[in-house]
Amino acid sequence: MEDLNFKLLLDKVSTQIEGSEWLKNLSDEHHDSFTDFSIIEGIIIRGHILVEKSLVKSISEAIYRNDEFYPEKLSFSQKVTIARMLGISVFVKKEVNALNKLRNQIAHTLEFDEQYIDEIINGIKKKDLENKYPKNRIQSLKMAISFICFTISVESQYSQLGQAMKGIDYLKKLESK
Structure with a gap:
């Protein structure tokens, strides 16, 4: 549930910022880095x-x-x-x-x-x-x-x-x- 809320927040913020696709990709990469820690x-x-x-x-x-x-x-x-x-x-x-x-x-x-x-x-x-x-x-x-x-x-x-x-x-x- 927290992961979904985090992604929704990032989506909302990234749509409000110019160059939002770049920010969204960067945010996804960082999010994945935390969740993929083995x-x-x-x-x-x-x-x-x-x-x-x-x-x-x-x-x-x-x-x-x-x-x-x-x-x-x-x-x-x-x-x-x-x-x-x-x-x-x-x-x-x-x-x-x-x-x-x-x-x-x-x-x-x-x-x-x-x-x-x-x-x-x-x-x-x-x-x-x-x-x-x-x-x-x-x-x-x-x-x-x-x-x-x-x-x-x-x-x-x-x-x-x-x-x-x-x-x-x-x-x-x-x-x-």
Whole structure:
């Protein structure tokens, strides 16, 4: 019912404006863009946000002066670069890049290339030892994104442990001198 009322309102407004056919076509296109938003697009956008949050949390935990870390001033790609410099997100690099490409395609063109979804799912399937992904593509994508977030968190913990071990080794060398 709301869709019909919206279209009737647009028709009424567009007939009162010069060049109304152009406006009506533009309005129809915009209306269709909102009503055609798919579940998978929502998963991609939400998944991108979750991965970004995982990156920010992991970077914040890994750097010494996190009070000088302002993630809101950085792009997603910059956060990924910093994470990689800290040894985080390396294991899922291709999948994180594919997710970012999907998000950018949706954000800038309202369309996306299905091959990136396959790249994420198939790439994670090869890395996930349990590899119990359903045939349902939507569920598989959700699981793959969850695996990416988990991996970022685990890599962060190992990175911090590695840094601590290097510090301990350094202190032991100093003590032995």
